[in-house]
Amino acid sequence: xxxxxxxxxxxxxxxxxxxxxxxxxxxxxxxxxxxxxxxxxxxxxxxxxxxxxxxxxxxxxxxxxxxxxxxxxxxxxxxxxxxxxxxxxxxxxxxxxxxxxxxxxxxxxxxxxxxxxxxxxxxxxxxxxxxxxxxxxxxxxxxxxxxxxxxxxxxxxxxxxxxxxxxxxxxxxxxxxxxxxxxxxxxxxxxxxxxxxxxxxxxxxxxxxxxxxxxxxxxxxxxxxxxxxxxxxxxxxxxxxxxxxxxxxxxxxxxxxxxxxxxxxxxxxxxxxxxxxxxxxxxxxxxxxxxxxxxxxxxxxxxxxxxxxxxxxxxxxxxxxxxxxxxxxxxxxxxxxxxxxxxxxxxxxxxxxxxxxxxxxxxxxxxxxxxxx
Numbered sequence: 001x002x003x004x005x006x007x008x009x010x011x012x013x014x015x016x017x018x019x020x021x022x023x024x025x026x027x028x029x030x031x032x033x034x035x036x037x038x039x040x041x042x043x044x045x046x047x048x049x050x051x052x053x054x055x056x057x058x059x060x061x062x063x064x065x066x067x068x069x070x071x072x073x074x075x076x077x078x079x080x081x082x083x084x085x086x087x088x089x090x091x092x093x094x095x096x097x098x099x100x101x102x103x104x105x106x107x108x109x110x111x112x113x114x115x116x117x118x119x120x121x122x123x124x125x126x127x128x129x130x131x132x133x134x135x136x137x138x139x140x141x142x143x144x145x146x147x148x149x150x151x152x153x154x155x156x157x158x159x160x161x162x163x164x165x166x167x168x169x170x171x172x173x174x175x176x177x178x179x180x181x182x183x184x185x186x187x188x189x190x191x192x193x194x195x196x197x198x199x200x201x202x203x204x205x206x207x208x209x210x211x212x213x214x215x216x217x218x219x220x221x222x223x224x225x226x227x228x229x230x231x232x233x234x235x236x237x238x239x240x241x242x243x244x245x246x247x248x249x250x251x252x253x254x255x256x257x258x259x260x261x262x263x264x265x266x267x268x269x270x271x272x273x274x275x276x277x278x279x280x281x282x283x284x285x286x287x288x289x290x291x292x293x294x295x296x297x298x299x300x301x302x303x304x305x306x307x308x309x310x311x312x313x314x315x316x317x318x319x320x321x322x323x324x325x326x327x328x329x330x331x332x333x334x335x336x337x338x339x340x341x342x343x344x345x346x347x348x349x350x351x352x353x354x355x356x357x358x359x360x361x362x363x364x365x366x367x368x369x370x371x372x373x
Contacts, residue, residue: 003209011205020345022197023353025069025094030185030356032076034178045082045090048129056086057125060093067275068197068284070094072189075288084141085132088297089125095275096121101252108256112321113268116312120269124308131300140296144289183359199280207244222262233267234309238302241274242282251275265322270309277301 045052060070074091078084095101102114132141219236221229244254251272259268275281277298285294316322 003206007202007206007209009205010209011201014205015201016346017342020342020349022069023349025073026186026189027182027352027356028069028073030076030182030189032073032080034181034185045077045086048083048085052083052086053089053125053129056082056090057093057097057122060090060095061097067095067278067281071276071281071284071288076185078145084144085129088128088132091276092121092125092128092273096124096273105252108252109259109268110323112316112323115321116265116269116316117272119315120273120308120312123311124273124304127304127307128300131304136296136300140293144293144297147289147293180359180363183356184363186353186356187360197280220258220263220267229264230266230310230313233264234270234306234313237263237267237269237271237309238274238277238305241271242278244278264313265316266309266313268309269312270305273305273308274302277305 045056070091073094074087077087077090097118102117105113105117219240221232223229240258241251244251251274255268255272258271263271282294282298285297288294289297313322
Protein backbone atom coordinates (compact mmCIF):
# COMPACT_ATOMS: atom_id res chain seq x y z
CA UNK A 1 0.00 0.00 0.00
CA UNK A 2 3.04 2.31 -0.20
CA UNK A 3 1.81 3.67 -3.55
CA UNK A 4 -1.45 4.81 -1.93
CA UNK A 5 0.23 6.72 0.89
CA UNK A 6 2.85 8.16 -1.47
CA UNK A 7 0.14 9.37 -3.85
CA UNK A 8 -1.79 10.99 -1.02
CA UNK A 9 1.42 12.51 0.35
CA UNK A 10 2.37 14.10 -2.98
CA UNK A 11 -1.17 15.43 -3.42
CA UNK A 12 -1.02 16.99 0.04
CA UNK A 13 2.45 18.36 -0.67
CA UNK A 14 1.26 20.10 -3.84
CA UNK A 15 -1.75 21.50 -1.99
CA UNK A 16 0.60 22.68 0.77
CA UNK A 17 2.73 24.49 -1.81
CA UNK A 18 -0.23 26.30 -3.42
CA UNK A 19 -2.72 26.77 -0.55
CA UNK A 20 -1.72 30.38 0.10
CA UNK A 21 -2.11 31.22 -3.61
CA UNK A 22 -5.57 29.63 -3.66
CA UNK A 23 -6.68 31.72 -0.68
CA UNK A 24 -5.19 34.85 -2.25
CA UNK A 25 -6.82 34.20 -5.62
CA UNK A 26 -10.28 33.53 -4.22
CA UNK A 27 -9.96 36.60 -2.01
CA UNK A 28 -9.13 38.69 -5.09
CA UNK A 29 -12.22 37.21 -6.73
CA UNK A 30 -14.35 38.31 -3.79
CA UNK A 31 -12.80 41.78 -3.66
CA UNK A 32 -13.51 42.24 -7.37
CA UNK A 33 -17.15 41.38 -6.77
CA UNK A 34 -17.60 43.66 -3.77
CA UNK A 35 -15.14 46.57 -3.80
CA UNK A 36 -14.92 47.13 -7.56
CA UNK A 37 -18.13 48.31 -9.16
CA UNK A 38 -19.41 47.11 -12.49
CA UNK A 39 -18.93 50.63 -13.82
CA UNK A 40 -15.24 50.68 -12.79
CA UNK A 41 -14.58 47.28 -14.37
CA UNK A 42 -16.45 48.35 -17.48
CA UNK A 43 -14.37 51.53 -17.81
CA UNK A 44 -11.02 49.74 -17.31
CA UNK A 45 -11.64 46.43 -19.08
CA UNK A 46 -14.97 46.80 -20.87
CA UNK A 47 -13.24 47.55 -24.17
CA UNK A 48 -10.58 45.49 -25.95
CA UNK A 49 -7.61 47.71 -26.76
CA UNK A 50 -3.88 47.84 -26.07
CA UNK A 51 -4.36 49.87 -22.89
CA UNK A 52 -6.93 47.54 -21.33
CA UNK A 53 -5.02 44.37 -22.27
CA UNK A 54 -1.74 45.82 -20.95
CA UNK A 55 -3.40 46.89 -17.70
CA UNK A 56 -5.03 43.48 -17.29
CA UNK A 57 -1.68 41.79 -17.91
CA UNK A 58 0.04 43.93 -15.29
CA UNK A 59 -2.69 43.36 -12.72
CA UNK A 60 -2.60 39.64 -13.43
CA UNK A 61 1.15 39.50 -12.86
CA UNK A 62 0.64 41.33 -9.56
CA UNK A 63 -2.22 39.09 -8.42
CA UNK A 64 -0.13 35.89 -8.18
CA UNK A 65 -3.00 33.40 -8.45
CA UNK A 66 -3.18 29.64 -8.73
CA UNK A 67 -4.79 28.67 -12.03
CA UNK A 68 -8.03 27.56 -10.32
CA UNK A 69 -8.31 30.85 -8.47
CA UNK A 70 -7.38 32.84 -11.59
CA UNK A 71 -10.30 31.24 -13.45
CA UNK A 72 -12.66 32.19 -10.61
CA UNK A 73 -11.34 35.76 -10.55
CA UNK A 74 -11.73 36.01 -14.34
CA UNK A 75 -15.35 34.90 -14.10
CA UNK A 76 -15.96 37.61 -11.49
CA UNK A 77 -14.39 40.22 -13.79
CA UNK A 78 -16.65 39.13 -16.66
CA UNK A 79 -19.64 39.33 -14.31
CA UNK A 80 -18.64 42.91 -13.55
CA UNK A 81 -18.51 43.89 -17.22
CA UNK A 82 -14.93 43.12 -18.34
CA UNK A 83 -14.36 42.23 -22.00
CA UNK A 84 -13.24 38.70 -22.83
CA UNK A 85 -9.72 39.36 -24.16
CA UNK A 86 -8.49 41.54 -21.24
CA UNK A 87 -9.97 38.96 -18.86
CA UNK A 88 -8.10 36.09 -20.50
CA UNK A 89 -4.92 38.19 -20.55
CA UNK A 90 -5.36 38.63 -16.80
CA UNK A 91 -5.72 34.85 -16.39
CA UNK A 92 -2.54 34.08 -18.32
CA UNK A 93 -0.52 36.75 -16.54
CA UNK A 94 -1.72 35.74 -13.07
CA UNK A 95 -0.43 32.20 -13.59
CA UNK A 96 2.57 32.70 -15.90
CA UNK A 97 4.08 36.11 -15.09
CA UNK A 98 4.17 35.86 -11.30
CA UNK A 99 7.27 36.29 -9.17
CA UNK A 100 7.13 32.93 -7.40
CA UNK A 101 6.94 31.03 -10.69
CA UNK A 102 9.97 32.90 -12.01
CA UNK A 103 11.88 32.20 -8.81
CA UNK A 104 11.14 28.46 -8.98
CA UNK A 105 12.07 28.38 -12.67
CA UNK A 106 15.38 30.12 -11.98
CA UNK A 107 16.30 27.73 -9.18
CA UNK A 108 15.26 24.53 -10.92
CA UNK A 109 15.98 25.25 -14.58
CA UNK A 110 17.97 28.47 -15.07
CA UNK A 111 17.54 32.12 -16.03
CA UNK A 112 17.01 31.28 -19.72
CA UNK A 113 13.70 29.64 -18.86
CA UNK A 114 12.62 32.66 -16.81
CA UNK A 115 13.30 34.96 -19.75
CA UNK A 116 11.53 32.57 -22.12
CA UNK A 117 8.55 32.33 -19.78
CA UNK A 118 8.12 36.11 -19.62
CA UNK A 119 8.64 36.74 -23.33
CA UNK A 120 6.55 33.76 -24.35
CA UNK A 121 3.64 34.77 -22.11
CA UNK A 122 3.45 38.13 -23.86
CA UNK A 123 3.61 36.40 -27.25
CA UNK A 124 0.87 34.02 -26.12
CA UNK A 125 -1.45 36.85 -25.06
CA UNK A 126 -1.03 38.52 -28.46
CA UNK A 127 -1.71 35.22 -30.25
CA UNK A 128 -4.78 34.59 -28.11
CA UNK A 129 -6.05 38.10 -28.89
CA UNK A 130 -5.68 37.53 -32.64
CA UNK A 131 -7.24 34.05 -32.60
CA UNK A 132 -10.29 35.25 -30.64
CA UNK A 133 -10.71 38.29 -32.86
CA UNK A 134 -10.62 36.33 -36.12
CA UNK A 135 -12.09 32.95 -35.20
CA UNK A 136 -14.33 33.05 -32.10
CA UNK A 137 -18.00 33.48 -33.15
CA UNK A 138 -19.40 36.80 -31.90
CA UNK A 139 -22.54 35.12 -30.58
CA UNK A 140 -20.42 32.75 -28.51
CA UNK A 141 -18.34 35.61 -27.12
CA UNK A 142 -21.57 37.34 -26.10
CA UNK A 143 -22.74 34.12 -24.41
CA UNK A 144 -19.48 33.88 -22.47
CA UNK A 145 -19.98 37.41 -21.17
CA UNK A 146 -23.67 36.97 -20.34
CA UNK A 147 -23.81 33.45 -18.87
CA UNK A 148 -21.99 34.18 -15.55
CA UNK A 149 -24.46 36.99 -14.78
CA UNK A 150 -27.41 34.70 -15.47
CA UNK A 151 -25.90 32.01 -13.24
CA UNK A 152 -25.47 34.57 -10.49
CA UNK A 153 -29.17 35.31 -10.52
CA UNK A 154 -30.18 31.63 -10.65
CA UNK A 155 -27.64 30.11 -8.27
CA UNK A 156 -29.24 29.82 -4.84
CA UNK A 157 -25.83 29.54 -3.23
CA UNK A 158 -24.69 32.96 -4.47
CA UNK A 159 -26.22 34.78 -1.54
CA UNK A 160 -23.56 37.44 -1.62
CA UNK A 161 -24.69 38.46 -5.10
CA UNK A 162 -28.48 38.29 -5.18
CA UNK A 163 -29.37 39.79 -1.80
CA UNK A 164 -30.05 43.51 -1.42
CA UNK A 165 -27.42 46.13 -0.84
CA UNK A 166 -26.88 46.97 2.85
CA UNK A 167 -28.46 50.14 4.05
CA UNK A 168 -26.36 53.23 4.49
CA UNK A 169 -24.60 53.61 7.80
CA UNK A 170 -21.36 54.62 9.43
CA UNK A 171 -18.20 54.27 7.36
CA UNK A 172 -16.74 51.60 9.66
CA UNK A 173 -19.93 49.57 9.53
CA UNK A 174 -20.07 49.85 5.73
CA UNK A 175 -16.47 48.62 5.49
CA UNK A 176 -17.23 45.67 7.74
CA UNK A 177 -20.29 44.77 5.68
CA UNK A 178 -18.21 44.88 2.50
CA UNK A 179 -15.72 42.42 3.95
CA UNK A 180 -18.60 40.21 5.03
CA UNK A 181 -19.77 40.17 1.41
CA UNK A 182 -16.21 39.29 0.38
CA UNK A 183 -16.43 36.38 2.82
CA UNK A 184 -19.67 35.22 1.18
CA UNK A 185 -18.02 35.41 -2.26
CA UNK A 186 -14.97 33.55 -0.94
CA UNK A 187 -17.06 30.69 0.47
CA UNK A 188 -19.25 30.52 -2.63
CA UNK A 189 -16.27 30.21 -4.99
CA UNK A 190 -14.74 27.47 -2.84
CA UNK A 191 -18.04 25.60 -2.66
CA UNK A 192 -18.33 25.65 -6.45
CA UNK A 193 -14.78 24.46 -7.19
CA UNK A 194 -13.50 22.37 -4.28
CA UNK A 195 -14.26 19.05 -6.01
CA UNK A 196 -12.32 20.00 -9.15
CA UNK A 197 -9.40 21.34 -7.11
CA UNK A 198 -9.20 18.31 -4.83
CA UNK A 199 -9.55 15.93 -7.76
CA UNK A 200 -6.77 17.70 -9.65
CA UNK A 201 -4.33 17.47 -6.75
CA UNK A 202 -5.14 13.82 -6.07
CA UNK A 203 -4.67 12.78 -9.69
CA UNK A 204 -1.42 14.74 -9.95
CA UNK A 205 -0.17 13.08 -6.77
CA UNK A 206 -0.87 9.58 -8.03
CA UNK A 207 0.60 10.36 -11.46
CA UNK A 208 3.82 11.47 -9.76
CA UNK A 209 3.84 8.20 -7.80
CA UNK A 210 2.73 5.61 -10.35
CA UNK A 211 3.83 6.79 -13.81
CA UNK A 212 7.42 5.80 -14.69
CA UNK A 213 9.65 8.58 -15.98
CA UNK A 214 10.34 6.58 -19.15
CA UNK A 215 6.64 6.81 -20.02
CA UNK A 216 6.79 10.61 -20.09
CA UNK A 217 9.96 10.48 -22.19
CA UNK A 218 8.33 8.16 -24.73
CA UNK A 219 5.77 10.82 -25.63
CA UNK A 220 8.38 13.20 -27.07
CA UNK A 221 10.43 12.81 -30.23
CA UNK A 222 14.10 13.05 -29.28
CA UNK A 223 15.56 12.24 -32.70
CA UNK A 224 14.78 13.02 -36.32
CA UNK A 225 14.59 16.33 -38.25
CA UNK A 226 14.88 19.31 -35.87
CA UNK A 227 11.81 21.04 -37.34
CA UNK A 228 9.62 17.96 -36.87
CA UNK A 229 10.87 17.50 -33.30
CA UNK A 230 10.30 21.18 -32.54
CA UNK A 231 6.66 21.07 -33.66
CA UNK A 232 5.86 17.63 -32.18
CA UNK A 233 7.26 18.55 -28.77
CA UNK A 234 5.30 21.81 -28.72
CA UNK A 235 2.12 19.95 -29.69
CA UNK A 236 2.55 17.25 -27.05
CA UNK A 237 3.68 19.54 -24.19
CA UNK A 238 0.22 20.96 -23.38
CA UNK A 239 -1.35 17.51 -23.71
CA UNK A 240 1.04 16.19 -21.04
CA UNK A 241 0.02 19.09 -18.81
CA UNK A 242 -3.68 18.37 -19.42
CA UNK A 243 -3.45 14.75 -18.29
CA UNK A 244 -1.01 15.41 -15.44
CA UNK A 245 -3.37 17.96 -13.81
CA UNK A 246 -0.54 20.36 -12.96
CA UNK A 247 -1.43 23.74 -11.44
CA UNK A 248 0.49 26.98 -11.98
CA UNK A 249 3.79 26.89 -10.05
CA UNK A 250 3.21 23.22 -9.31
CA UNK A 251 4.05 22.25 -12.89
CA UNK A 252 7.65 23.51 -12.73
CA UNK A 253 9.02 20.36 -11.01
CA UNK A 254 7.50 18.18 -13.74
CA UNK A 255 8.84 20.57 -16.40
CA UNK A 256 12.28 20.17 -14.83
CA UNK A 257 11.87 16.41 -14.98
CA UNK A 258 10.82 16.48 -18.65
CA UNK A 259 13.71 18.79 -19.58
CA UNK A 260 16.22 16.53 -17.88
CA UNK A 261 14.86 13.56 -19.84
CA UNK A 262 15.06 15.11 -23.30
CA UNK A 263 12.06 17.31 -24.10
CA UNK A 264 12.84 20.25 -26.39
CA UNK A 265 12.80 23.90 -25.34
CA UNK A 266 9.52 24.47 -27.21
CA UNK A 267 7.95 21.49 -25.42
CA UNK A 268 8.94 22.82 -21.99
CA UNK A 269 7.54 26.29 -22.68
CA UNK A 270 4.23 25.10 -24.11
CA UNK A 271 3.93 22.62 -21.23
CA UNK A 272 4.39 25.32 -18.59
CA UNK A 273 1.69 27.50 -20.14
CA UNK A 274 -0.88 24.69 -20.17
CA UNK A 275 -1.99 24.89 -16.54
CA UNK A 276 -5.09 26.74 -17.79
CA UNK A 277 -6.29 23.80 -19.91
CA UNK A 278 -5.93 20.91 -17.47
CA UNK A 279 -9.00 18.68 -17.39
CA UNK A 280 -10.50 19.97 -14.08
CA UNK A 281 -10.26 23.55 -15.34
CA UNK A 282 -11.87 22.65 -18.68
CA UNK A 283 -14.75 21.23 -16.62
CA UNK A 284 -14.92 24.54 -14.75
CA UNK A 285 -15.04 26.44 -18.07
CA UNK A 286 -18.00 24.27 -19.09
CA UNK A 287 -19.71 24.96 -15.77
CA UNK A 288 -19.14 28.71 -16.08
CA UNK A 289 -19.69 29.32 -19.79
CA UNK A 290 -21.25 26.20 -21.32
CA UNK A 291 -19.72 23.18 -23.08
CA UNK A 292 -19.44 24.78 -26.55
CA UNK A 293 -17.76 27.89 -25.19
CA UNK A 294 -15.42 25.74 -23.08
CA UNK A 295 -14.38 23.81 -26.20
CA UNK A 296 -13.62 27.05 -28.08
CA UNK A 297 -11.68 28.55 -25.16
CA UNK A 298 -9.66 25.36 -24.73
CA UNK A 299 -8.91 25.13 -28.46
CA UNK A 300 -7.79 28.75 -28.71
CA UNK A 301 -5.64 28.39 -25.60
CA UNK A 302 -4.05 25.20 -26.94
CA UNK A 303 -3.16 26.69 -30.32
CA UNK A 304 -1.79 29.83 -28.63
CA UNK A 305 0.39 27.75 -26.30
CA UNK A 306 1.78 25.60 -29.11
CA UNK A 307 2.57 28.58 -31.34
CA UNK A 308 4.10 30.51 -28.43
CA UNK A 309 6.37 27.56 -27.60
CA UNK A 310 7.51 27.28 -31.23
CA UNK A 311 8.11 31.04 -31.61
CA UNK A 312 10.09 31.24 -28.35
CA UNK A 313 12.20 28.23 -29.35
CA UNK A 314 13.03 29.72 -32.77
CA UNK A 315 13.92 33.15 -31.38
CA UNK A 316 15.96 31.85 -28.45
CA UNK A 317 17.75 29.39 -30.74
CA UNK A 318 18.68 32.21 -33.12
CA UNK A 319 19.99 34.26 -30.18
CA UNK A 320 21.91 31.32 -28.70
CA UNK A 321 19.94 31.41 -25.44
CA UNK A 322 18.87 27.75 -25.30
CA UNK A 323 21.10 25.78 -22.88
CA UNK A 324 23.41 23.38 -24.69
CA UNK A 325 25.25 20.24 -23.64
CA UNK A 326 24.15 17.43 -21.32
CA UNK A 327 20.86 18.02 -19.56
CA UNK A 328 21.16 18.48 -15.78
CA UNK A 329 19.34 15.98 -13.55
CA UNK A 330 15.88 17.01 -12.41
CA UNK A 331 16.28 19.16 -9.31
CA UNK A 332 12.94 18.06 -7.88
CA UNK A 333 11.51 14.60 -8.59
CA UNK A 334 8.49 14.92 -6.30
CA UNK A 335 6.80 17.52 -4.15
CA UNK A 336 7.64 17.48 -0.46
CA UNK A 337 6.16 19.09 2.63
CA UNK A 338 8.90 21.35 3.95
CA UNK A 339 8.89 24.14 6.51
CA UNK A 340 9.98 27.21 4.56
CA UNK A 341 8.66 30.60 3.48
CA UNK A 342 5.71 28.90 1.74
CA UNK A 343 4.70 27.36 5.06
CA UNK A 344 4.54 30.79 6.69
CA UNK A 345 2.43 32.03 3.78
CA UNK A 346 0.14 29.02 4.28
CA UNK A 347 -0.22 29.82 7.98
CA UNK A 348 -1.09 33.45 7.25
CA UNK A 349 -3.52 32.32 4.52
CA UNK A 350 -5.12 29.86 6.96
CA UNK A 351 -5.63 32.60 9.56
CA UNK A 352 -7.06 34.97 6.97
CA UNK A 353 -9.30 32.26 5.54
CA UNK A 354 -10.55 31.40 9.02
CA UNK A 355 -11.43 35.07 9.56
CA UNK A 356 -13.44 35.10 6.31
CA UNK A 357 -15.22 31.89 7.36
CA UNK A 358 -16.05 33.54 10.68
CA UNK A 359 -17.54 36.55 8.90
CA UNK A 360 -19.50 34.29 6.56
CA UNK A 361 -21.06 32.07 9.22
CA UNK A 362 -21.68 34.96 11.60
CA UNK A 363 -23.81 36.71 9.02
CA UNK A 364 -25.56 33.68 7.53
CA UNK A 365 -29.19 34.53 6.93
CA UNK A 366 -28.63 38.30 6.91
CA UNK A 367 -29.30 40.49 3.92
CA UNK A 368 -25.83 41.10 2.49
CA UNK A 369 -24.72 41.67 -1.11
CA UNK A 370 -25.68 43.52 -4.26
CA UNK A 371 -28.97 42.98 -6.00
CA UNK A 372 -29.13 40.83 -9.10
CA UNK A 373 -30.36 42.69 -12.17
